[in-house]
Amino acid sequence: MQSFQPPRRILMGPGPSDVSPRVLSALARPTIGHLDPEFQALMEDIKAALQRLMGAPDYACIPLPAPGTAGMEAAIMNLLEPGDRAVIAINGVFGGRMADMAGRAGAEVVTVEDEWGKPVDPARVEESLKQAPTKVLAFVHAETSTGARSDAAALCRIARENGALSIVDCVTSLGGIPVDAAAWDADVIYSGSQKCLSAPPGLAPIALSKRAQLAIAARKEKPRNWLCDFGLLMSYWGGEGGRSYHHTAPINALYGLHESLVMLFEEGQQAVFVRHARMHEALAAGLEAAGLSLLVAPEHRLPQLNAVVAPDGVDEAAVRDHVLKAWDLEIGAGLGPMKGKVWRIGLMGASATPWHVRLCLTALCDALAAQGRKVDSAAVLAAAEAKLAA
Amino acid sequence: MQSFQPPRRILMGPGPSDVSPRVLSALARPTIGHLDPEFQALMEDIKAALQRLMGAPDYACIPLPAPGTAGMEAAIMNLLEPGDRAVIAINGVFGGRMADMAGRAGAEVVTVEDEWGKPVDPARVEESLKQAPTKVLAFVHAETSTGARSDAAALCRIARENGALSIVDCVTSLGGIPVDAAAWDADVIYSGSQKCLSAPPGLAPIALSKRAQLAIAARKEKPRNWLCDFGLLMSYWGGEGGRSYHHTAPINALYGLHESLVMLFEEGQQAVFVRHARMHEALAAGLEAAGLSLLVAPEHRLPQLNAVVAPDGVDEAAVRDHVLKAWDLEIGAGLGPMKGKVWRIGLMGASATPWHVRLCLTALCDALAAQGRKVDSAAVLAAAEAKLAA
Numbered sequence: 013m014q015s016f017q018p019p020r021r022i023l024m025g026p027g028p029s030d031v032s033p034r035v036l037s038a039l040a041r042p043t044i045g046h047l048d049p050e051f052q053a054l055m056e057d058i059k060a061a062l063q064r065l066m067g068a069p070d071y072a073c074i075p076l077p078a079p080g081t082a083g084m085e086a087a088i089m090n091l092l093e094p095g096d097r098a099v100i101a102i103n104g105v106f107g108g109r110m111a112d113m114a115g116r117a118g119a120e121v122v123t124v125e126d127e128w129g130k131p132v133d134p135a136r137v138e139e140s141l142k143q144a145p146t147k148v149l150a151f152v153h154a155e156t157s158t159g160a161r162s163d164a165a166a167l168c169r170i171a172r173e174n175g176a177l178s179i180v181d182c183v184t185s186l187g188g189i190p191v192d193a194a195a196w197d198a199d200v201i202y203s204g205s206q207k208c209l210s211a212p213p214g215l216a217p218i219a220l221s222k223r224a225q226l227a228i229a230a231r232k233e234k235p236r237n238w239l240c241d242f243g244l245l246m247s248y249w250g251g252e253g254g255r256s257y258h259h260t261a262p263i264n265a266l267y268g269l270h271e272s273l274v275m276l277f278e279e280g281q282q283a284v285f286v287r288h289a290r291m292h293e294a295l296a297a298g299l300e301a302a303g304l305s306l307l308v309a310p311e312h313r314l315p316q317l318n319a320v321v322a323p324d325g326v327d328e329a330a331v332r333d334h335v336l337k338a339w340d341l342e343i344g345a346g347l348g349p350m351k352g353k354v355w356r357i358g359l360m361g362a363s364a365t366p367w368h369v370r371l372c373l374t375a376l377c378d379a380l381a382a383q384g385r386k387v388d389s390a391a392v393l394a395a396a397e398a399k400l401a402a
Numbered sequence: 403m404q405s406f407q408p409p410r411r412i413l414m415g416p417g418p419s420d421v422s423p424r425v426l427s428a429l430a431r432p433t434i435g436h437l438d439p440e441f442q443a444l445m446e447d448i449k450a451a452l453q454r455l456m457g458a459p460d461y462a463c464i465p466l467p468a469p470g471t472a473g474m475e476a477a478i479m480n481l482l483e484p485g486d487r488a489v490i491a492i493n494g495v496f497g498g499r500m501a502d503m504a505g506r507a508g509a510e511v512v513t514v515e516d517e518w519g520k521p522v523d524p525a526r527v528e529e530s531l532k533q534a535p536t537k538v539l540a541f542v543h544a545e546t547s548t549g550a551r552s553d554a555a556a557l558c559r560i561a562r563e564n565g566a567l568s569i570v571d572c573v574t575s576l577g578g579i580p581v582d583a584a585a586w587d588a589d590v591i592y593s594g595s596q597k598c599l600s601a602p603p604g605l606a607p608i609a610l611s612k613r614a615q616l617a618i619a620a621r622k623e624k625p626r627n628w629l630c631d632f633g634l635l636m637s638y639w640g641g642e643g644g645r646s647y648h649h650t651a652p653i654n655a656l657y658g659l660h661e662s663l664v665m666l667f668e669e670g671q672q673a674v675f676v677r678h679a680r681m682h683e684a685l686a687a688g689l690e691a692a693g694l695s696l697l698v699a700p701e702h703r704l705p706q707l708n709a710v711v712a713p714d715g716v717d718e719a720a721v722r723d724h725v726l727k728a729w730d731l732e733i734g735a736g737l738g739p740m741k742g743k744v745w746r747i748g749l750m751g752a753s754a755t756p757w758h759v760r761l762c763l764t765a766l767c768d769a770l771a772a773q774g775r776k777v778d779s780a781a782v783l784a785a786a787e788a789k790l791a792a
Contacts (some may be wrong), residue, residue, distance in 0.1 A: 013447060013450075013451055013667055014664065015424075015660075015661055015664055016428070016444050016447070016661070017431065018431050018432055018433075018434045018440065018441075018657070019438075019440050020432070021432065021434045021435065023433065023434070025435055025437075028433050028436070028650065028653060030433070031433040034405075036429075036430040036431070036432065036433075036654075037430055038405065039654055040426040040427055040429050041406070041407065041408050041426070042408055042410070042411065042421065042426065043408075043418050043420070043421040043426075043596075043602050043603075044408045044409065044411045044413070045413055045415055045418060046418070046603065047415075048409075048411065048732065050409050051408075054406050057403060057406070060403075061403055077468055077469050077604060078467055078468035078472065078629060078649075079467050079650050079651075079652065080650065081628070081629055081648075081649045081650075082629055084628075085627070085629050109628070112628060113628045115624070116625070116626050116628060117626075204650070206433075206650055212433050212652060212653055212654040212655070213433075213650040213652050213653055214467060214604060214652030214653075214654075234502075234505070234506055235506070236626040236627070237475070237627050238471070238474075238475055238499070238502060238503045238506060239468060239471055239472055239475050257737065259470075259471045260417060260469050260470065260603040261603065262602060262603050262652075263418060263604075264421075264426075264602040264604075264658070265602070265604055265652065265654075265655060267406060267408070268654070270406050271405055271406070273403065274403050274405055277403055342434075342435045342438065347647065
């Protein structure tokens, strides 16, 4: 057994994204205790930064000590009790996962399905909510499996109008496009550290509204998940009247998340969103010039997650293999019904730069050429450069 | 918001322990994708190392992507279904936590309580197991809240003889004293990364016997916890016939765990256990020379976790405060009924060195002197040195 030295990789899949040297270096700072007064100050700093980033000034915001899916599990398990009705919108892998979890929480699960690559249809969600009293509406803001963006504001409003709490999966949206919990009046939103925040995977920022907290306080039985029990978590992260031991916080991972938040606010939230949008426009222009098309209609596209349709006659897996071997470039495969049909190209956080756009287009042209497809790579790059210069 | 620079700290509490520069540096290696072929090789390496470390050659061994408590939750939630009878031995905080979780799993929970600081009494456990058919016996091998070691081999045998599966919490034992799943014939054992492995907190190595895996495969309903659903986890970590996406592994944290395992095997398991035992003997001799006593009887003491009784007239919290302020030394407080009554001094992993023993004794003598207690610090150090030289 020998020390592991990772190979060079450029991460442009659905996450993790490239982690900046500053964040990597923060990870390596000496570990201190999770009850140390200085660590408690760091926790307070992270809570305040998450409130700001999530547009959630009056929400309880903490990073859960586990991957983004823990955010989903915490949301579902804390809000739902056996017998509660839950309406879950499914338009990709992650809506389906929510439905699975809601079943484990003992809820009566009603799904509203939309085609993969399309946003959630608010009208059909509303119809379902009107059929019976519903505790929770859950949906995915930014479907990582397809790159489709749903209308979070409209869906949260419909939930509220029908007396339901809203759960919004913002794993891929946070830090790439605006996430505004208070403006949406959302109840629980959660994300992951390894997408547009460009910290390593392993943490799940989560925000709970006061309404959600009251609903949890009024539960008849304990949440089924101890680690994600929000009452216990908040007594650890709470800060008022001292902290109660719950778990041991992942100290070094939190150093990394903290540094990624420092960098995000240094650049400025608005500037970060503009950068993601511009890189997407450049990539999309280049892809179009290469004769490739995106799965999602322009008005519903996520800038940070581009599902590119593999053309007929092109071996989808061979292209990924080629760009990995020749260019050290990771792009993602399709999931579920999209397997073998799309590439998922991430432009997330530190991976959303002109350099990444150029490298990705160059590598893709090279891979397509290796399969005998004629691609004018100079024209592809020129199309992207025109957008980058705009 | 500014970058966080942790203060110097010497970690001799109940965990996290000091993390070596080699492990810190491994954490900062560039992040690669969790589906990358090279990362999959790292995963296989970690699985094999855990099998070796846990004495579990035929077990399924993986690190869960969350703190040690996730190991507990995974064990409980995967083995127990609603209505199952579970016997939980409680002789400290962590046994109590297991009982709480078993309740959330819907089990019929029967507790067998022992005094804090004492090991679990096998005779009373056996009595309880004989009262009714029991699915699971759960207990803590090394109680972090008291420093008491229970007889894992005997308790697992009693479980087996009575048709119950055994769950053994090895959070504080793994890497400090022998943990031998196969010799005990244990069914599920789990640990944490931040104790004797001296990696940062955030990962929970877990091992499941073939019997445990069969029991999980025969469940009537899904485990209540999706993130810790062992079937899903193994399809991600499995390696045979490709991997199914489950969560996104905490890449950099796994670099750290891997490096800590490399270091452990470089030193040699036996040498590591001898080192922990020797440091404990030196510390205990010094404490005795200082007129301090340990909570646990000598034959049940864990070398890596020393609960020291705060003498009458000494302000327990003031001593911790003093050693932190004057010596940058973290030692732990008592939990639950031990609050204000003991200090918990860890000699775990990278914190189990002669330097740590000397520093801790020196700082404690200084803190006691600051409270007006006469301590012959030269004699205290000499008592420790005699053991170190032995």
